[in-house]
Amino acid sequence: MSFSIRQLILNCKKERDVLPFTQFNYYYGQMGAGKSTIARLIDFCLGGKLEYTPALQQEFVSATLELEINGNALLLT
Numbered sequence: 001m002s003f004s005i006r007q008l009i010l011n012c013k014k015e016r017d018v019l020p021f022t023q024f025n026y027y028y029g030q031m032g033a034g035k036s037t038i039a040r041l042i043d044f045c046l047g048g049k050l051e052y053t054p055a056l057q058q059e060f061v062s063a064t065l066e067l068e069i070n071g072n073a074l075l076l077t
Helices: 035-045 054-059
Strands: 003-012 016-020 060-069 072-076
Touching: 003 035, 035 060, 054 060
Parallel strands: none
Antiparallel strands: 003 016, 003 060, 060 072
């Protein structure tokens, strides 16, 4: 089975952010920049429980994960 993440779409109160994924992704930044939040939101879209950090409590509205499984597109919101 072929499985890949294409993009994570974040709908926030003020803006919409699209995080594209390629074969290899590397996220870096200062503490509190949101690196772990990206992993938490992917887990949330896959059925996990979301831990609402202060930043998510203030801005988060919804997330959509775009996947490709065996050549078929799948959106999880």
